[in-house]
Amino acid sequence: MSQQQQQHIVVIGAGVIGLSCALHLQSAGYAVTIVARDLPAPFETICLSPRSHINYASPWAGAHNRWVPPTPSGDGAREHAMAVATYARMAALAAAEPAGAATGITFMKGIEYLEAPPAEYLALTPERAVGELGMPAFRLLAPSEFPDERVVWGCEYDTWCVNPMVYCCFLLRRFVWGGGRVVRRELKALAEVYALDLGLSGGEKGRIDAAVNASGVGFGDDDKVFITRGQTCVVANSCAATVTRQNADGSWTFSVPRNFDGGTVIGGTKEPDNWDADPSPQVRESLLRSFTATHPAILGESGELRVLQDIVGRRPTRRGGPRIEGEIIPGGGFVMHAYGLGGRGFELSWGVAQGVLDGVQRHLKAHQAKL
Ligand SMILES: Cc1cc2nc3c(=O)[nH]c(=O)nc-3n(C[C@H](O)[C@H](O)[C@H](O)COP(=O)(O)OP(=O)(O)OC[C@H]3O[C@@H](n4cnc5c(N)ncnc54)[C@H](O)[C@@H]3O)c2cc1C
Structure with a gap:
């Protein structure tokens, strides 16, 4: 097993962004665990209690790709x-x-x-x-x-266009089929991700090399x-x-x-x-x-x-566009943020996943160089 395959990334979130990032990281050779409060399910069952899933954006999307041309000054x-x-x-x-x-x-x-x-x-x-x-x-x-x-x-x-929950269930299924792990859990704070007991080896806390914050709106600390x-x-x-x-x-x-x-x-x-x-x-x-x-x-x-x-x-x-950047959080853990996609989460999803992979690889390379 290569050094890269042994590295473990936790992705917070199982909306279209978390799922795309998780699959993309998995394809690049990382061991990946998804931790999320809400998971994809058939739209017909999600609609049985829409209020309890209202903060899970992905089921409610269209979802189509509508091309948005950049402005003459390059915005967008x-x-x-x-x-x-x-x-x-x-x-x-x-x-x-x-x-x-x-x-x-x-x-x-x-x-x-x-x-x-x-x-x-x-x-x-x-x-x-x-x-x-x-x-x-x-x-x-x-x-x-x-x-x-x-x-x-x-x-x-x-x-x-995609049928959002057919598509998200497909992503989840492919992720699990590829060896990915899924844990249904609500985190109270971003830093909690590094304290999770994921039961990776006989109940011991698993090592986490990097985390991805694909929680949709973040953790309340971004005004x-x-x-x-x-x-x-x-x-x-x-x-x-x-x-x-x-x-x-x-x-x-x-x-x-x-x-x-x-x-x-x-x-x-x-x-x-x-x-x-x-x-x-x-x-x-x-x-x-x-x-x-x-x-x-x-x-x-x-x-x-x-x-x-x-x-x-x-x-x-998110004003100013989605946040796709890395951060060392209090406690020393590395988090790659991928949230604030507004009305474009599906249409930007694989581009976001590539940005997340680049950021994680940059961090892990720099971290290894220090060891
Ligand atoms: C009416 C409507 C129409 C839309 N149409 C389109 C469209 O046509 N095309 C398009 O591209 N986009 C569309 N969108 C936007 C799209 O739905 C969102 O951009 C996208 O779903 C965001 O995905 P996400 O993964 O970032 O967030 P979400 O889907 O909200 O997923 C967030 C994930 O993080 C988890 N999570 C959050 N907080 C915590 C926590 N504390 N602990 C653990 N887990 C947590 C959640 O449980 C969930 O799994 C539409 C949205 C709406 C509402």
């Missing part, structure tokens, strides 16, 4: 690179499982309509989008393809973190594309086909610091009406929407 370039890395990994996972059923991934068209496009959208030519930014099959829509006259800019491209409430609605209707409309008043209208008997998510709201856990029937009506007006094809032959489930979720958001 780091996140865009992570989205490109994630797209490539999703394509590889889907190709390895052609039926797709195991992974929950579907590739399809993404369609966007904007009423008030910012400069970075207006600057998108097919050459820049495809060649420089890696947005496959990008095409500007002609005005005749817009749904109404309030839309002034539109595009389509190739992208992916840049806040939640963004999202209300959406799952309908049984299928939708051939993931369609997003950005309205001039800042509101959003979108569809995210989950497939695999998961219906289509119609959304949605983005409400910073709103902790209300209950869906509003009025908001549901307005979301369904707005989306149907933009994309009547969702109604299909039946001519109506069949509602399956209202969703309220909390996006773990």
